[in-house]
Amino acid sequence: MTSMNPNLQAPAAELKDISCYLDFISPYAYLAFELLPEALQGISYSLSYKPVLFGAMLKHHGQLGPAEIAPKRDWTYRQVAWLAHRHGIPLQMPASHPFNPLPLLRLALACSPAAEPTAPNRYVCETIFRHVWRGGNEVTDPARLQALTSALAPPREVNGDEVKMQLKRNTDEAIALGVFGVPAFVVDGKLFWGLDSLPMLRAYLQGDAWFDGPAWDAGASVREGLRRQ
Structure with missing residues (x-):
């Protein structure tokens, strides 16, 4: 029989590195951003927020965005309003949507530190998300954009080549990862996609054995039965 040494401690949980790819144009990205701290509570992790151009992803995959299909657009706005209500998150649709997110994406990256130019911190992302999704204002109004830029005081040139290329690199990196x-x-x-993947992400980070079984990769083996012309 062995006795437990009270001075010994259980090994620390493995620190997981998570990349969060986001575009401020997406209400689901906003809601996920607000819910992320709760979803990851008690888990050892590091997190990088990486702005990407959602429109470039859509073009790459030959897709339309939710707001480009009229009935889906109505449903999307209705559903995100309900989800915000359900979770107690303030959300008001901006005056116009979709909008050109490039100024916001570049601003976020211009605020990122030189040591990690791919990823602005949570405060910067939170400030920009709330600029879009709270108040019901025009996102790209020049006066509002100027005030936002002044408040964040980016250390790099927002429209400089360095920032523009970093946004492209982030987007290309995301596409390469699927x-x-x-x-x-x-x-x-x-890869975990969407607001509703947060419980799945948490389960993986907690070591759920399901992720070590065959189910994760099973979908990739399903034969494509029909392709629309």
């Missing part, structure tokens, strides 16, 4: 929409979370080479 990302097709936002929000998307990548950890250990596994």
Whole structure:
């Protein structure tokens, strides 16, 4: 019989590195961003927020965005209003949507530190998300954009070549990893897409044995039965 040494501690949980690919144009990305701290509570992780151009992903995969299909657009706005209500998150649709997100994406990256130019911090992302999704204002109004830029005081040139190229690199990186929409979370080479993937992401990070079985890869083996012309 062995006795437990009270001075010994259980090994620390493995720190997981999570990349969160986001575009401020997406209400689902906003809601996921607001819910992420709760979803990851108690888990050892590091997180990088990586702005990407959702429109470039849609073009790459030959898709239309939810707001480009009239009935889906109505449903999307209705559903995100309900989800915000359900979770107690303030959300008001901006005066115009969709809008050109490039100024916001570049601003976020211009605020990122030189040591990690791919990823602005949570405060920067939160400030920009709330600029879009709270108040019901015109997102790209020049006066509002100027005020937002002044408040964040980016250390790099917002419209400089360095920032523009970083946004392209982030987007290309996401596409290469198989990302097709936002929000998307990548950890250990596994992709979790959408607001409703947060419980699945948490289960993986907690070591759920399901992820070690065949189910994760089973979908890729399903034969394509029909392709529309």
